[in-house]
Amino acid sequence: MQSAAHRLSPERVAAVLPSRSIPRVVAPAVWVEIGYYAITLYPIFGVAWGIAVPMAGAALMALLAGLCFLSLGRSTGPVLRALLAPLLCASTFLFIQIMFHGDSVVGELPRAFYTWVFSMVVAQTLVLRQGFLHRFAVFAFVVLLILLPYVRWVPSVNGAYQAALDRRISIANSNDFAAWAGFCCLYFVILGLETKYLALRAVSWVGAAGCILVVGLTLSRGTLLAVAIGGIVALRRILKRGFLPVLSLFVGLWMLYAVGFLDSMLEGYAARGTVETGRLLVWPLVLERFLDAPFIGYGASNSGTWVAQQGMALTPHNSILFFAVSAGIVPTFFYLLTWWRAARISLAVRAELLATDQPFRLPLLAYCFLVTIAADTAFMSAWAIVTLAFIMLPMPNPTLRSAARVGRVASRAVQYRPRRTAVRQR
16 A cells, blocks of 8 residues: 655654664764854954964864764764765875875865864764754854955956955855855745745745845855755745745845846946856866876866966866866765765655755755855865755754654744655555
8 A cells, every 4th residue: 555645644654664764863962063163163253353273273173073973872873874975085085195295294285174074073963963954054144244344345357346255264255255155045045935934934035135145246156056056946846836935036136126236236247247267268177187197186286277268277166176186086986975975865755854854955955066066175164064964964853763753843943845755554
């Protein structure tokens, strides 16, 4: 006998699922999450606030990662399985850089990779805490608000200006700043679509509008495209049911355009839209270099490739090609394996995921992937680390002991409309 999954109550889902499908794990304490937020703030504002100490951020994150790992208990297995591919990617990359390309163990890039690995361990552990993604999104939005006084206008091409941050901020680059705001924007879009509370939906739309305005002012075309694609992915089920949410969104954008609020932004994009940034010129050249040295690459310090049309050496501006030209095929394989596993989990529609945060997975994955393939090391950003950690663990609420409780808790804020998927009864 078969029954449509969308007609099953959470209690029925719990009866259908075997008990072993519900992970029994132990979530970290609340102070671990608070510590993660504090350590994440430190490298962003450390120099601007005059509290920067060399290696302090990496050391604190390493300490927190060690404490997280020791506190996992029976949760070690699921966390290690989720971390296996990125850990192998980082370890093989660092081994090749140090052994074959002469990088220092405490060099700038190795330190960045150490911090990335420790951050992945902490974030992957914190995902075990129910609602961590939502709290991190609020934290990221608060950080965005704190960043606004540090905005500076820098000249772009053809006389246009774009928003960037004070050079004392670690994400001062316009594209990095835009990627942070784009993550907040897409989260609010998804939350507004999925919540059943009108007040929360209204707040989400206002937050999304403010964040997309920041993205627009940075003139970051790649981030704007990534947000648009992520939003379309989030709308894939809504578009089948009606057009009112989409109509409301576009009416709001049209009203902003009609009153002239978006004029300067559109002029900036028009001025920059036909300018070649060098990515399409450098990618074929980087691929040729990779084919010439497919096993160990040329080293991260030599990842820049001379582009005659630009009259300068350009980095790959693509995380996949960055791994390929810097360290060869092995770390590139593990990096791609990480994305493949994340995509497989995001596309899976399983009964135990019907009442959880599954609607956030695929849109955030699409956004994260598009941003990272347009930059060398965007995957090391805090929002990207949390996104991958959230996606890589199949159960976002594993501290709950039954699918019935998962359904009751998750339905308080997020209303998920599952597809018609058949579930075999036992």
